[in-house]
Amino acid sequence: SQTIHQWPATLVQPVGSPLSLECTVEGTSNPNLYWYRQAAGRGLQLLFYSIGIGQISSEVPQNLSASRPQDRQFILSSKKLLLSDSGFYLCAWDLTGNSKNEQFFGPGTRLTVL
Amino acid sequence: AQKVTQAQTEISVVEKEDVTLDCVYETRDTTYYLFWYKQPPSGELVFLIRRNSFDEQNEISGRYSWNFQKSTSSFNFTITASQVVDSAVYFCALSEPSWGKLQFGAGTQVVVTP
Numbered sequence: 001s002q003t004i005h006q007w008p009a010t011l012v013q014p015v016g017s018p019l020s021l022e023c024t025v026e027g028t029s030n031p032n033l034y035w036y037r038q039a040a041g042r043g044l045q046l047l048f049y050s051i052g053i054g055q056i057s058s059e060v061p062q063n064l065s066a067s068r069p070q071d072r073q074f075i076l077s078s079k080k081l082l083l084s085d086s087g088f089y090l091c092a093w094d095l096t097g098n099s100k101n102e103q104f105f106g107p108g109t110r111l112t113v114l
Numbered sequence: 115a116q117k118v119t120q121a122q123t124e125i126s127v128v129e130k131e132d133v134t135l136d137c138v139y140e141t142r143d144t145t146y147y148l149f150w151y152k153q154p155p156s157g158e159l160v161f162l163i164r165r166n167s168f169d170e171q172n173e174i175s176g177r178y179s180w181n182f183q184k185s186t187s188s189f190n191f192t193i194t195a196s197q198v199v200d201s202a203v204y205f206c207a208l209s210e211p212s213w214g215k216l217q218f219g220a221g222t223q224v225v226v227t228p
Contacts, residue, residue, distance in 0.1 A: 034215075041220075043218065043220045043221065044205065044218040044221075046215065046216070049215065088157060090157075090158075090159065092159075102149055102161045102164050103161075103216055104161065105151075105158055105159040105160075106158070107156070107157065107158045108157040108158060110157070
């Protein structure tokens with residue numbers, strides 16, 4: 001069966017510090033991968049998506065970047081965190097090329113920037 | 115452009131009451147998929163249901179039921195005989211036909227008190 005992992009689960013970082021959040025998927029090959037952010041207020045905002053290794057698309061301009069060094073690994077990074085980067089970050093996957101498939105979400109990382 | 119509207123920010127009910135969550139969507143596509151997700155306090159999004167645009171048959175799964183009406187672009191969700199464990203944020207989402215990017219609504223917080 002497929003599973004999706006995210007770490008760390010929680011993170012408190014000072015403004016200006018770097019960030020690296022990791023997401024890995026097990027039990028499937030060539031998934032589409034997604035990073036979402038959920039700020040206080042509950043709405044989910046799609047940040048990045050990837051259809052393959054090294055292929056990243058950004059949905060909104062921001063202080064963050066994403067990379068996909070391996071098929072089932074998706075990394076969210078920042079060189080210098082801002083207060084506005086605080087939020088709940090969710091990674092998700094679905095099967096390539098089939099829009100009817102639901103996305104499966106990881107447990108999330110709660111980031112607080114102080 | 116696609117849009118999903120969940121006008122109810124929060125609904126509070128007493129245990130055993132029924133609760134209906136509204137979802138209205140906008141899309142120019144004739145083929146699309148609609149989803150409901152549950153986000154309990156732990157944060158992870160849990161998939162509940164997928165419905166394609168050509169299937170307007172209502173669906174019931176235990177205490178959950180969904181009413182899809184294409185004429186009014188609505189996909190409402192009812193929890194019958196609510197329980198405390200139903201307390202969560204519920205998201206409605208719409209996917210593009212080309213591939214699986216999801217457009218989420220803002221979510222509805224359901225609070226069920228004993």
